[in-house]
Amino acid sequence: MRLLQEIALGIGGWRLLRALGVKVDICHLNEGHAAFVVLERARDMVAAVKCAFDAALAATRIGNIFTTHTPVGAGFDNFAPGLMQRYLGSFADEIGIGFDRLLAFGRRDATDVQEPFNMAYLAVRGSGTVNGVSRIHAEVSRRIFQDLFPRIPQFEVPVTYVTNGVHTPSWDSSAADDVWSNACGKERWLGDLATVEEDIKKVPGEQLWEFRNRSRQRLIDYARDRLAWQLATAGLSEEEVSQARHVLDPYVLTIGFARRFTGYKRPNLLLHDEERLARLLCHPQRAVQLIIAGKAHPRDDEGKAMIKSWSDFVRRPEIRPHVVFLADYDMSLAEHLVQGVDLWVNTPRRPWEACGTSGMKVLVNGGLNLSELDGWWAEAYRPKVGWAVGDGREHPGDPWLDAREAEQLYQRLENEIVPAFYERNSSGIPEAWVARMRASMAELTPQFSTNRMVREYVGRLYLPASRLYRSRISEGARRASLLCSWHKELERYWADIHFGELRVKQEGGELVFMVQLHVGELDPDAVSVELYADPGGSREPEVHTMERQEALAGDVKGYLYSTRLPARRPATDYTPRVVPHFDGAAVPLEAPQILWYER
Numbered sequence: 001m002r003l004l005q006e007i008a009l010g011i012g013g014w015r016l017l018r019a020l021g022v023k024v025d026i027c028h029l030n031e032g033h034a035a036f037v038v039l040e041r042a043r044d045m046v047a048a049v050k051c052a053f054d055a056a057l058a059a060t061r062i063g064n065i066f067t068t069h070t071p072v073g074a075g076f077d078n079f080a081p082g083l084m085q086r087y088l089g090s091f092a093d094e095i096g097i098g099f100d101r102l103l104a105f106g107r108r109d110a111t112d113v114q115e116p117f118n119m120a121y122l123a124v125r126g127s128g129t130v131n132g133v134s135r136i137h138a139e140v141s142r143r144i145f146q147d148l149f150p151r152i153p154q155f156e157v158p159v160t161y162v163t164n165g166v167h168t169p170s171w172d173s174s175a176a177d178d179v180w181s182n183a184c185g186k187e188r189w190l191g192d193l194a195t196v197e198e199d200i201k202k203v204p205g206e207q208l209w210e211f212r213n214r215s216r217q218r219l220i221d222y223a224r225d226r227l228a229w230q231l232a233t234a235g236l237s238e239e240e241v242s243q244a245r246h247v248l249d250p251y252v253l254t255i256g257f258a259r260r261f262t263g264y265k266r267p268n269l270l271l272h273d274e275e276r277l278a279r280l281l282c283h284p285q286r287a288v289q290l291i292i293a294g295k296a297h298p299r300d301d302e303g304k305a306m307i308k309s310w311s312d313f314v315r316r317p318e319i320r321p322h323v324v325f326l327a328d329y330d331m332s333l334a335e336h337l338v339q340g341v342d343l344w345v346n347t348p349r350r351p352w353e354a355c356g357t358s359g360m361k362v363l364v365n366g367g368l369n370l371s372e373l374d375g376w377w378a379e380a381y382r383p384k385v386g387w388a389v390g391d392g393r394e395h396p397g398d399p400w401l402d403a404r405e406a407e408q409l410y411q412r413l414e415n416e417i418v419p420a421f422y423e424r425n426s427s428g429i430p431e432a433w434v435a436r437m438r439a440s441m442a443e444l445t446p447q448f449s450t451n452r453m454v455r456e457y458v459g460r461l462y463l464p465a466s467r468l469y470r471s472r473i474s475e476g477a478r479r480a481s482l483l484c485s486w487h488k489e490l491e492r493y494w495a496d497i498h499f500g501e502l503r504v505k506q507e508g509g510e511l512v513f514m515v516q517l518h519v520g521e522l523d524p525d526a527v528s529v530e531l532y533a534d535p536g537g538s539r540e541p542e543v544h545t546m547e548r549q550e551a552l553a554g555d556v557k558g559y560l561y562s563t564r565l566p567a568r569r570p571a572t573d574y575t576p577r578v579v580p581h582f583d584g585a586a587v588p589l590e591a592p593q594i595l596w597y598e599r
Helices: 002-019 037-049 053-061 081-094 099-105 119-125 135-144 174-184 196-201 205-233 238-244 274-281 301-314 331-340 375-380 401-422 431-447 450-496
Strands: 027-030 064-067 129-132 253-260 288-295 323-326 343-346 368-372 386-389 498-507 510-518 527-533 542-545 547-551 558-566 575-580
Touching: 002 037, 002 081, 027 037, 037 053, 037 064, 037 119, 037 450, 053 450, 064 119, 064 450, 081 099, 099 119, 129 135, 129 450, 135 375, 174 196, 174 205, 196 431, 205 238, 205 253, 205 323, 205 331, 205 431, 253 331, 253 401, 274 288, 274 401, 288 301, 288 331, 301 323, 368 375, 368 401, 368 431, 375 386, 386 401, 401 431, 431 450, 498 575, 510 527, 510 575, 527 558, 542 558
Parallel strands: 027 064, 064 129, 253 288, 253 343, 288 323, 343 368, 368 386
Antiparallel strands: 498 510, 510 558, 527 542, 527 575, 547 558
């Protein structure tokens, strides 16, 4: 069923666009579910231009952008070869590539007849750009796709990122809308947001606190009604239903979290020490209350056990007034939660939160975040806008990680968050809390909105891809045909390329590198010689293009390449390498070959 759905989405989706007369430069694939479109799109071009399939794929793939959202390779859809043969064997023949080659698009090892077909691999091999949904997620995705780019450093596995954003008008409350409209104007989200930050920073603290109080009251009214309905539906007594209408307190610090209950999201981290949490919730002067929502996958026994742990905790008599667990988590419930909570808690195990947008939705509503330094929060966090859990590193296999981070969670709440909420000035306003509210609203809301996200997709990905696509399809796909010829030359002659002598000398404050390269029958313009050094203390590796000099004496296919660099690092840090080169090609995405100089 899943395979049929993805055939309908990818192949059928493209045919629908064609039937509607919609002309498309860019296909944006969110996850691999629609990846069959790369094959159908190429087939469509074969029919339109009368070119070979390889040329059509070279032309169209540059207009495909693949956004991966999963932080684990196991999250990709895989299909058994027999199932693929049943539903796509004839399709492979129709597009003229044969079934074995179709399977090769979705396999790490094309020769492994047992390997299933991976939709994400097809998307990577059929796209001109691949991106993750946060900076950390791009790093994780490079690890996931490393096998598709053997011998290429992980830093250079071709996955960029565009951090997600949320559509703020869909998530702001009426009270928040009033504040933003008065400060920034009704049309604030329709422009470039240039003045939004400064405008919202001018809002008086009294006004911000008054709107936060109204939002919290509205959430509590909703939570009481929904809990009463929930209990009545479950057949509880009238007395218990009536009591539900009096839980929670509109003047108490209100924390929310809602998510799918599964192991890596750690929804029970707050329950690590139940008695400590109970003392925090039931403090006589500075009480705290929780509104929790979520559901587990029907086959996730661990997730269901986590829900039971919360349900058992909530049944304790002293806890009932302070904690509400709302069942049947849906968009309506999510909307009320993000609009009303003072603090949003998110505790995934790093780096398994690809981005996480729930915490972004509280920003426009004046809510603050207490979150693991993962996904979007690793980019957003600064002490003046919220609070963080974790040390910003990964700790795979650490048995004490949850205990340490639960302790950190409790300490943040006890020593920083609760005092900031309850310490008031003579007007009854928590100045430290409101200062964080203002900074979070002003600085983070525009940054993590779809305004920024869409502009980034358009400027960084869509427009460059569209220009390259149009270049490749012009003149009967002439550029794409040249690209195919280049690919064939690389495949035919790459094994013949080899390095000769490497010489390095120092001249003053510079290092001069000279290396010989023998290209055999390959056109020297089809490759580029580079000098590479690992990142060291920075995030980016050093890559310097070496200039081709004179041909080597007595070798018409041998050349000397050289470059000069400041002598800031030892010469041994640098290694020459050869990579494919074609103007406008996405290397290594379209040509993953690489040859390293071996000392």
